[in-house]
Amino acid sequence: MSGHSKWHTIKHKKASIDAKRGKIFTRLIKEILIAARGGGDPDSNARLRTAITAAKAVSMPSDNIKRAIMRGTGELEGATIEEVSYEGYGPGGAAIIVQCATDNRVRTVSEIRHMFSKNGGNMGEPNSVAWMFERKSQILIEGDKATEDQLTEILLEAGGDDVQNSGDSWTLLSAPEAHDSVVAALAAAKIPTLSAEVALVPKNTMAIDPKNAAGMMRLLEQLEDYDDTQNVYTNYEPDESTVEAMA
Structure with a gap:
């Protein structure tokens, strides 16, 4: 099935749960902060405009949005947040990209690597799966x-x-x-x-051996739940029973 993964649908359902407990706010604030480095005017900054729209969709207060923009443009002080991406393979060989926003790159790479290894996956070099x-x-x-x-x-x-x-x-x-x-x-x-x-x-999705499905979903969940994670992308195509179980 080209160009689509059921993981996107699963992610959205999980995000709805995260939104209820406020966890999504942290990710959106980081995204607004990073996007605002390209300029604090959403009319001329498409990434910031998209981030603000997403924040408003989960009823983030306007003051929170404004402060995040001001931190991004340097008008307010705050911890230095940088974007980092990690690539690798889950159990069964499906590709995974993890986008993070962190104030401690050494800590983040160590913890992401540990998640991959303990769940039967392995980290790859930059651009090993991005293509x-x-x-x-x-x-x-x-x-x-x-x-x-x-x-x-x-x-x-x-x-x-x-x-x-x-x-x-x-x-x-x-x-x-x-x-x-x-x-x-x-x-x-x-x-x-x-x-x-x-x-x-x-570009294309892939199925994996059913014996690896539980480990793959566990790895994806742990990566999604990690505090520094902004997005997790995979070309894994879970079967219907896995989707229903995750939903």
Whole structure:
């Protein structure tokens, strides 16, 4: 199945739980802070604009957003946060990319490496698996909020690429440059989104031996739950029973 992984759907459902306990706020604040280094005006900073939209979607207070922007632009002091990415393979050979935001690179790489090794995976060198992914606008929409024909028409007019059936939801894929126009077109059509981000999408997905599935999902969960983690991407395609168990 090209260009889509059920892991994205699982991640969204997990993010909904994280949002309820406030955990998602920390990640979004870090993303706003980092994005604001490219300029504090969301009108001229697409990454910051996307981050603010995501923060508002989980009802983050405006003051929190403003402070994060000011920390990013240097108007307020705060710990130095840097972006780092780690690549590797899970049990069964599926590729994984972990994007982190940390104030201690040595600690983070040590703990990420430990998670890989204790769950039967292994860390790789930079760019060892990055070539298997591409940056795309990835928008998730609840299945009963729109039809495939509606979404296809919107995508064509907004410069998007593809509509995929993700079971109980739709996934819309576009070039990063089309992200804002697709989001705006959906809003104009009054079609709500479950999530909207510019993500690393696998060019192709892969299944693994069922005996490795539990270890792979455990590794992905631990990486997702790690405090310094911002995003986890994989080309692993879990079977339906695994998706149901995780949901």
